Amino acid sequence: MRMPRSKSDVDAALLRKGFLSGGGDHDFFIYHSVAGKKTRARTKTSHGKGFDIGDNLLGQMAKQCHLTTGQFKDLVDCPMDRTMLEKALVARGIIDPPAPQDEPKKG
Numbered sequence: 355m356r357m358p359r360s361k362s363d364v365d366a367a368l369l370r371k372g373f374l375s376g377g378g379d380h381d382f383f384i385y386h387s388v389a390g391k392k393t394r395a396r397t398k399t400s401h402g403k404g405f406d407i408g409d410n411l412l413g414q415m416a417k418q419c420h421l422t423t424g425q426f427k428d429l430v431d432c433p434m435d436r437t438m439l440e441k442a443l444v445a446r447g448i449i450d451p452p453a454p455q456d457e458p459k460k461g
Contacts, residue, residue, distance in 0.1 A: 380399060
C-alpha cells in the first residue's frame with residue numbers, strides 16, 4: 355500500500371536511530387554506527403515543514419541508506435530499531451559488525 359510519510363516524522367526517526375544532521379541546501383543525515391563511526395548510509399530531505407514524502411522519494415532515500423524501501427519505512431514507522439538497522443547494514447557490508455562493548459544497550 356502506498357502511503358506517504360510526513361517530513362517531520364522521517365527527520366525525527368532518522369535522528370532517533372543514529373543519523374546525525376548537517377546543514378546545507380537540504381537537511382542531510384549521515385548514519386553513525388553505535389561504535390561512533392561515520393558510515394556510507396546517508397540521505398537528505400528538502401528544507402521546509404509540513405509536507406509529505408511520497409513513496410518514490412522514500413524509495414530513493416532507502417537506496418541512499420542501503421536499505422530496501424520496506425526496511426526504510428520500518429525505520430521511519432519504528433518497527434526497526436537501531437539494533438536491527440545495524441544488523442541490516444552489517445548484512446549488506448556497509449558497516450563492520452560492532453564489537454561487544456559497542457552493542458547498544460537494551461531497554
